[in-house]
Amino acid sequence: GLEGLNILQKQKFDLVLVDIIMPNLDGFGFIEQFKSKIKNEFIPVILMTGSEDLNTKIKGLNIGADDYLIKPLNENELLARVNSLIRLKKTHDELYEKNKMIQKELSIAQKVQQFIIPKEFDHIQHPKISGRYLPIEDIGGDFFDCYKLGDDTGILIADVTGHGIPAAMVMTMSKMMFGLYASQIDSPSILLSRINNEIRKLILDNQYITAFYLIYDSENKRIRFTNAGHARPLYYRRASGKILALDTDGLFVGIKDDTEYEEKSLNVQEGDRLFLYTDGITEIKNAEREEFGEKRLARYILNNADMKGSAFCDGLLAEVRLFSGGESPNDDIAFLNIEF
Template identity: 30%
Template sequence: MSKPYKILVVDDEPDLEPLILQRMRRHIRSNEYEFVFAPNGVEALNMLNADQTIDMVLSDINMPKMDGLTLLQQLPGVDPNLRAVIISAYGDMDNIRTAMNRGAFDFVTKPIDFDDLKITIGRTLDHLSEWREALSSRDQLVALQNELSIASQLQQSILPKNSPVTEDYEVAANMEPARNIGGDFYDFFPMDDEIAVVVADVSDKGIPASMFMMSSRTALKGAAIGLRQPEKALAEVNNQLHQDNPTFMFVTMVYALYNPTTGSFTYSIAGHDPPLLVSADGNVSEMASTDGVALGIASDIRFSQNTVTLSPGDTVVLFTDGVTEAMDEHREQFGMERLYEVFEARPPASALAANEAVFEAVRGFAGDAPQSDDITCLTLRHT
């Protein structure tokens, strides 16, 4: 049987230990995870120095003797390959942003949603596994292509793996990079009674774009948890990216909050193509633009937002310009008109069907022509 991942939980609440052991018992019994516990940062550091087999740290921020933010600063000196996830009070954006800047891979909020915690732990350990594979393979790499392949796996590991299909809504998404490493990304995650969705496109390709993409993703998740309005979240992300941007890169983005109960879809756009709305009868229209500029170009930019109410059977299609600017052998672009034709009079039966229809149409149009840009599409269907 393979060795379980060992996770150190650092929290001064005595009730958390039995709760985690009870809620994670299936993972413990199946030898996936092993949990050890420390009540503060000082004892956590002692355990980390004494036990080199700990893979991940799940730490609260507010603790006696040494808080979680101070602990984060100490972790690279113990093991630079440790992955840390922070537990924070809901809406504590300042501490979340500080934690991310100090190397936290992700965060969860109190009160802990154990379904979300399991997903976060799984994604963190997937990333750690890919990173370890990259390190073990590093000395054997003889070509840049191999290095790019490992980096591509790292990038893919942060994208959501399971697309939700519920009685109220469906989400499907896919990203096909033009190179081993792309500059596009998508994400979706729960926000209380709403679902956050995002599609973004970094200005470059390759490793620099991948690094900037990861910074953009981290900044958005931190902003989203504290600033519920999409227009304010984008303004916060923009300021964070602009503060430390020596390469002058930028990212276009659509960020939205969707309420499955009411059908409300509130979105803000930063220099990106507006989403399409495909109604249940096959009518296709472009959502109104909010006229925001790309993120990272200048500080203190104001953004605006729009809200549409989805009816049962409506599908929202978010995409990057790799879809509309895909070229065939004669360098003709796919264009918006062909994207409309994918759905006109043929409303999709599901979010997955809508997503696959977009990629099938683009591939069929491009033929054997080389892919010139990353292709990303996220579809959300209000059922």
């Protein structure tokens, strides 16, 4: 048994036949050590024994044997089982290599996505903006951005349906479109109508985007905004200590051609805060399957009105983790904290 392990460490084999009864190390111990050494590599093992005891068979298979043969061996059966496992190994190795390639491509896509989603907003002097982006997979469909529009500022948050590569591809196309047209169109509602008509040509029938876009007019201290089916942003008014949920009429982006969107406006006062987010944060659940929800989010904003920037963002993530008890989120999390 030990001699066989030493040989297998020095040479590569496609399949191993092992007897239960061997000197120094029996077949069970051999399989345990062999499987622990090869880790993720798949080298099939056929366990051979002269016993027809069912418990012996079960033990061998549970330890890691891939097949089982009773001695004396039938040559035709042996060849059939060896060939079957060799075919299985070949398929496994092909899938393993393809998976490695996919993981490499996902890693590249993740780096591209990390590059195009801003982490800092230092180019915007006022209002002060901070945010966080936490995809549940290597790449995700949530995104946000900010645009310097002369003396004004455009701010966007959006969520593409689904996860993974399809959502990430639509996200990248959408973000490029918003970046292109934001500097050309000075109306949130008209901008979303334009994006809707453009993106309709590119996405699948079962895909759509929720989005909220606003323009902050620095001269008149006013925001103009449009909501395309997105989670309602929460606006904290410091003077009154109250929170408003901002919303307008309008379908998801990409659902229907020539969709028109409503546009509203709101006066901004010093000390106010606007919180934009995707539904991944409000829909995260605790052990009782209760959602974090809009009310808890509003309560966090009210209770931490004096907290600023990264401290506010990190505090919210800590609050959500505490609520969920470590439960993994089912959706991407993205949010922007805007302080006027």
